[in-house]
Amino acid sequence: MRRLFLIFLISTTVGCARESGLFVGGNAQAHIAMLAGTIGNRPVGSPANARAREYVVDQLKQVGFDVRVQETDARRHDLGRTARVANIIAVLPGERTEALGLVSHYDSSPDAPGATDDALGVGVSLEAARVLAASGRRRWTLMVLVTDGEESGLMGAAALVTDREVMDRLRAYINLESIGSSGTSVLFETGPGNAWLVTPWARKAPHPRGGSYALEVYQRLPNDTDFSILKTRDIPGLNFAPVGDSYAYHTARDTPERLSLDTVRTAGENVVTILTALQETDITQRSRQDATYFDVAESVGISYRPFLGWIVSTVAVLLGIFAWVRLTADAVRENGLARWTLTFIWAWLGAAVVCASMVAATTLLRHAREVYHPWYARPGRLFALLLFVGCTFGWSTARLGQWLPRRAHPARHPALVWTIALPAWIVLAALALWFAPSAAYLWTVPLFVGGVVLSVSPPRNDALIRIGSLVILAVAATMWLREAHVLLRFVVAVMGRLPIVTPVFVYAALMCVAGLMIVPPFVAVVSSPRPLARPWLLTTGLLLGTAITTGAAYLAPAYTKEQPLRRHARALQDGDAANAIWEIGSVEPGLDLTPDAPPGWMPVDAAASGTSVPWGRYAFPFVFRTSGPPLGQAPAAISAFTVTPLPGGVQLRLAVVPREPALTLSFVLPSGITPARSSLPGVMRLGRWTATYVAPPAEGIAWEASFSESTAEQLRDTRVAVTSNGFPGGAGWQQLPAWLPQDTAVWSATSTWIVPATSAPAIAPVPALR
Numbered sequence: 034m035r036r037l038f039l040i041f042l043i044s045t046t047v048g049c050a051r052e053s054g055l056f057v058g059g060n061a062q063a064h065i066a067m068l069a070g071t072i073g074n075r076p077v078g079s080p081a082n083a084r085a086r087e088y089v090v091d092q093l094k095q096v097g098f099d100v101r102v103q104e105t106d107a108r109r110h111d112l113g114r115t116a117r118v119a120n121i122i123a124v125l126p127g128e129r130t131e132a133l134g135l136v137s138h139y140d141s142s143p144d145a146p147g148a149t150d151d152a153l154g155v156g157v158s159l160e161a162a163r164v165l166a167a168s169g170r171r172r173w174t175l176m177v178l179v180t181d182g183e184e185s186g187l188m189g190a191a192a193l194v195t196d197r198e199v200m201d202r203l204r205a206y207i208n209l210e211s212i213g214s215s216g217t218s219v220l221f222e223t224g225p226g227n228a229w230l231v232t233p234w235a236r237k238a239p240h241p242r243g244g245s246y247a248l249e250v251y252q253r254l255p256n257d258t259d260f261s262i263l264k265t266r267d268i269p270g271l272n273f274a275p276v277g278d279s280y281a282y283h284t285a286r287d288t289p290e291r292l293s294l295d296t297v298r299t300a301g302e303n304v305v306t307i308l309t310a311l312q313e314t315d316i317t318q319r320s321r322q323d324a325t326y327f328d329v330a331e332s333v334g335i336s337y338r339p340f341l342g343w344i345v346s347t348v349a350v351l352l353g354i355f356a357w358v359r360l361t362a363d364a365v366r367e368n369g370l371a372r373w374t375l376t377f378i379w380a381w382l383g384a385a386v387v388c389a390s391m392v393a394a395t396t397l398l399r400h401a402r403e404v405y406h407p408w409y410a411r412p413g414r415l416f417a418l419l420l421f422v423g424c425t426f427g428w429s430t431a432r433l434g435q436w437l438p439r440r441a442h443p444a445r446h447p448a449l450v451w452t453i454a455l456p457a458w459i460v461l462a463a464l465a466l467w468f469a470p471s472a473a474y475l476w477t478v479p480l481f482v483g484g485v486v487l488s489v490s491p492p493r494n495d496a497l498i499r500i501g502s503l504v505i506l507a508v509a510a511t512m513w514l515r516e517a518h519v520l521l522r523f524v525v526a527v528m529g530r531l532p533i534v535t536p537v538f539v540y541a542a543l544m545c546v547a548g549l550m551i552v553p554p555f556v557a558v559v560s561s562p563r564p565l566a567r568p569w570l571l572t573t574g575l576l577l578g579t580a581i582t583t584g585a586a587y588l589a590p591a592y593t594k595e596q597p598l599r600r601h602a603r604a605l606q607d608g609d610a611a612n613a614i615w616e617i618g619s620v621e622p623g624l625d626l627t628p629d630a631p632p633g634w635m636p637v638d639a640a641a642s643g644t645s646v647p648w649g650r651y652a653f654p655f656v657f658r659t660s661g662p663p664l665g666q667a668p669a670a671i672s673a674f675t676v677t678p679l680p681g682g683v684q685l686r687l688a689v690v691p692r693e694p695a696l697t698l699s700f701v702l703p704s705g706i707t708p709a710r711s712s713l714p715g716v717m718r719l720g721r722w723t724a725t726y727v728a729p730p731a732e733g734i735a736w737e738a739s740f741s742e743s744t745a746e747q748l749r750d751t752r753v754a755v756t757s758n759g760f761p762g763g764a765g766w767q768q769l770p771a772w773l774p775q776d777t778a779v780w781s782a783t784s785t786w787i788v789p790a791t792s793a794p795a796i797a798p799v800p801a802l803r
Contacts, residue, residue, distance in 0.1 A: 055164050056305045058298030064092070064156035065297065066289045068139065069148035074766050076143040076758070077116060077182040077189075078695040078728025085139045089121055089179050092159050096166045098123035098177060107182060107192035113716030116188035116727035121179040122199060123162070127171035133311055134176045134199075134206030135161060135304065136259055136270075138183035143695075143758040144767065144781045145287040149275070153292060154209030155179055157301045164305050172312050176203060180259055185727045190262035204316040205230055206270045207304055208260045213526075215293040216277030216519075217331055218300040221247035222260055223271055228322040228338050230269045233310035235326060235334030240299040243273075244327035244516065246472035254527065269319070271307070273300065276519065279526040280596045284779040285767060325474050329511060346466055346477040350459055352484025357455040360448050363492040373452070380453045383430035384549075390426035391419040391541035398586055404621050405534050410596035411589035412525040412540075418582040419544055425575040432568065447498040447557040451487055454553035458483065461549070475516075479509040479550060502557035509550045517547035529599060532652040534620060592777040601653065602773060602782045604760060606664040607644050608789055614641050615661040618653035630772035631661035640719075646701050646752050646787050647719035667786035668693045669755040672733060674793035676745040682709065683740050685748050687790055689755075690733035699754040700724045700736050703747055708738035751790040760784050 068075070068085050075081040086102070093100050103120040121139070124132070137154030141147025162177050178199065180189030193199055209218070220243025223231060234241060260272040275296050281287040326336035337345075365373050398407055398415065408415035458480045465473035486501035521543055528535040565571065592598040598621060605614045615631055617624065624634055634657040640650040641658070650656065673688040685708075689698055700713070702722040708715070713736050715724035726734055740748070759768025759782050773780050 055167075056160060056298065056301035057164075058160075058294055058301060060163070061156040061160040061297050061301055062289070062292075062294060064159045065148055065152040065292060068152040068155060069141070069146040069287070070289045073146050074143070075139065075141045075147065076695050076728075077118060077140045077185050080694060082140055082181070082695075083119075086119055086121065086181070089139055089155060089159065090123075093121070093123040093162060093177060096163045098125050098162065098166065100124075103192060103196055105192050105195070107188040107195075108714050109186060109188065109191050110714040111716075112186055112725075113714050113718070113723060114186050114188070114725045114727065115713050116182045116185055117730055118181040118189045118192050118728070120181055120189050120193050120196075121177075122193075122196065123177040123179075125162070125166055125171070125175040125177075127174040127312075129173050130202055131204045131317055132174040132176045132202040133308055133316060134178050134203050134270075135308065136178045136180065136206050136208040136263070137210075138180040138189060138259060140181050140184055140189070142184045142283045144779070145281075145283050145285060146289075148287050148289045148292045149211035149214050150282060150287065151183070151209065151211055152289070153211045153275075153297065153300070157209055157297065157304060160301055161304045161308070165308060168309070173204075173316055174202060175308070176206075178206070182727065183259055187257055187259055187262050188727065190259035193259075194262060194266050200266065203268055205311065206263065206268065207307065208258060208263070208270055208272045209300065209304070210258045210260075210272065210274040212256070212274050212282050213276040213279035213523075214281055214287070214291045215296055216275045217242040217296065218273040218275045218303065219243045219247060220271055220273055220326070221251055221276075222258075223248070223326075224264055224269065224323060225267055226269055226320040226322060227271075228320045228324040228336075229314070229318055230271060230311075231324045231326045231336045233307050233314060234271060234303075235336040237306050237310040238303045238334060239306055240303055240331050241328040241334030242299075242331050244472075244475075245323075245325050246327075246469075246475055246516070249469040249472045250520070255531070273303070275300070276523050279523060280529070282526070282530070283781075284597065284599065285775075286595065286597065286779060323471070325471070327474060327512075330515075342474070342477075345481055346462065346473060349477045349481035349484055350462055352488055353455055353459045353462070353480045356484050356487035357452060357459070360455075360487060360492050361452040364446070364449050364452050367446075367493070368449075373449075376449060377453055379430070383427050384545075386430050387423040387427045387548075388541055388545045391423050391544065392538045394418055394422045394583075395537040395541060399537060401587060402591065404591045404623075406529065406620065407589065407591045408586065409525060409529055409591055409598070410593045411586075412522055414582065414586040414589045415540065416521060416544070418579070418586045419541060421575060421578040421582050423544070423548070425579050428571065428575055432572070445560055447495060447502055447560050448492045450502075450553055450557040450560060451483070451498075454549075455483070455487075457549060458553075475512055476550070479505060479512060482508045483554075499558050502554045506551070506554035506558060509554055513547050513550050517543065529620070532618070532620065532654065534654050590777075594777060597777050597779045600773075600778050600780050601651065602760075602780055603651070603785065604661070604664055604783075605641065605644065605648055605785045605787070606667070607646075607787045611663065612660045613662065613664050614644070614648070614658065616641075616651055616656060616658045618651035618656045620654060622655045624657055625774055625778075627772040627774060630770075631659050633659040635659065644787065645750075645789070646754055647721060648785075649719050664784055664786060665761050666692075667755050667788050668757050669696055669698060669729075669753070669786075669788070671753060671788060671790060671793040673735070674751075674790045676748050678745070679739060681741060683743060683745055683748065685738050685740065685751070686735060687737075687751065687753070688733055688735040688793075689729065689753055691729050691731065693757065694731070695728055695758070697756040698726045698729055698734070699756070700726075701752045701754060703750040706740065706743050706747060709741045711738040712736055749791055753788045753790065755786045755788060757784050758782065 075085045100123045107116050107118045137158045138151045182188030324336045325342045462476040483505045490497045490501045601618045637658045641648045669691045672690045675686045677684045707722045713724040763769045
């Protein structure tokens with residue numbers, strides 16, 4: 034067993050006390066301030082987007098890169114979407130033509146200045162490019178790839194993978210993303226075949242932060258990055274993003290001032306160090322193996338390959354079973370089967386009561402307040418309340434055991450704790466290995482240590498069992514405490530973005546899972562056969578703590594300026610209708626509009642009816658609608674519409690010219706009609722075939738499609754949906770009307786005009802030549 038443990042330690046990749054590179058965080062911060070502050074909001078196709086592109090190109094040229102711009106129409110057939118994008122491709126030659134890549138995107142969400150997403154990635158890339166260009170010998174070529182249109186469906190990455198030079202030369206890359214404004218960037222996604230690529234991160238990164246469990250979380254979130262496109266080309270990569278303070282993500286609060294300088298600095302130092310290490314690595318190698326990896330206190334990185342992982346996991350389960358059988362047999366001999374069974378049942382009954390009490394506390398807090406998420410701005414108060422409530426009910430269950438007949442009192446011994454907890458650890462480890470293998474180490478590593486310690490400790494030696502439990506507690510706490518805290522706060526912000534009312538069991542469930550790994554070794558350390566001398570002191574302390582945390586959670590502000598409620602507004606102008614349809618959606622039931630807002634808002638639970646193009650229901654639990662003032666003239670005009678007979682069918686040609694930049698155009702066919710051929714990719718959306726074009730050029734676009742059976746008369750019902758961000762006449766860069774309050778709320782707003790294809794001007798006949 035000792036030899037196996039040594040093999041595990043030797044085979045893991047560990048690095049600590051690493052020196053960082055020459056990365057200057059202040060330089061990267063200056064780039065971020067320029068992109069997200071001076072230039073500001075820069076969605077694809079906007080003038081600010083073009084200014085950002087010019088700035089990035091100029092900076093890369095200054096440090097010696099050969100730079101070109103890939104301007105093209107990116108297409109994603111799976112989304113039925115096309116976008117005019119301009120990717121920045123910068124190359125610094127090395128001794129070999131094969132290249133390492135540094136990927137980020139310079140566009141921002143239409144609703145945000147984009148300091149974190151992704152001026153952070155671009156700023157770090159520019160400063161890292163300066164440092165690496167000034168370094169000595171380069172074995173591999175370096176590519177800095179700054180994409181466009183990431184926020185519009187990963188369109189820049191979709192175009193990048195069609196670039197022959199990039200695809201022929203790129204062998205590995207780092208993608209820099211962000212979902213938060215603080216904390217060290219987390220390695221949350223790798224692949225394909227990451228075992229060789231994770232090693233430089235584990236060995237060399239001065240601030241290693243990440244865990245392969247994050248991939249299991251990320252796969253279950255409605256998020257994607259450019260990494261999602263690049264990995265389909267089987268190019269190995271590392272995907273980094275900070276996750277702390279993610280309240281500002283995709284909102285107007287995502288400003289340079291909010292972004293932590295330490296986040297910028299640590300991200301850059303990691304990037305420079307990893308890319309420098311990869312210069313000494315054979316980046317042409319490939320592996321089918323995905324390593325398990327995690328960090329310890331951001332100072333030590335550990336990674337090991339699947340073979341060793343399966344050995345550790347198998348040995349952990351087997352040792353866990355052996356230790357449980359050994360300890361349980363001794364406990365039954367010492368206490369009798371009936372008493373041990375009662376202790377086992379009573380303990381798990383107490384665990385169930387603890388979890389149920391935490392869910393109940395969350396439910397009561399919600400019902401006591403006027404909002405559904407009263408903990409959003411101050412989640413720490415909810416977590417403290419749940420901790421005290423759980424401990425109080427757990428302690429109460431233990432005290433109730435004293436009312437049983439004396440011979441039936443649950444037994445107390447540190448070894449007995451493990452006869453109760455080990456079956457759960459074994460089951461959870463096995464389930465994780467089957468359903469979430471990337472996260473299994475969270476259970477198998479503590480179980481491995483527990484199996485080793487408890488297999489060699491004498492069951493009746495209290496001192497040795499306690500010392501062994503302390504070792505297990507140290508490992509379990511290292512694996513779980515910080516990750517649980519970060520994950521809990523991250524989930525609060527994520528649930529605030531999702532269009533659902535957060536289930537009351539979410540936070541209790543996360544805390545109970547973490548508690549199941551931390552509480553048993555803690556109880557084994559402090560348990561004693563003799564009862565407490567003054568148990569009422571502990572009871573009083575727990576009740577007092579519960580009362581204080583209840584008051585703090587109840588009085589906490591639900592939403593603040595820094596932790597705002599996300600709200601959404603949209604308006605639809607259907608042709609020449611006298612009024613527009615206005616809607617507001619949120620995860621909270623209130624409207625809270627100013628008095629000068631359009632009147633007549635009513636809650637709705639269905640899609641708008643009577644529109645010439647289906648306008649699906651807002652995907653939020655609370656939606657309000659009214660009929661308000663018209664939006665005015667559409668920001669795009671149909672310049673040509675023709676339907677030409679063909680043998681066996683017809684051909685449609687529809688040309689649209691935008692009157693303003695950064696629009697989204699959707700060509701919507703009549704119900705039941707699908708083209709046999711189309712110059713733009715399209716999909717069925719809300720029962721109608723739709724092709725979408727994002728950021729059309731100023732000269733306009735022309736769409737052509739042929740139909741095998743449709744008639745020209747049916748095609749006259751074709752519509753073009755023109756969508757812009759904000760509302761006509763709105764104020765600020767978001768173009769929001771004054772009646773949308775912004776003190777403790779942030780808004781995402783869009784306006785849509787439905788324009789009939791037949792609104793195209795008539796083309797005068799050309800006189801015959803004489």
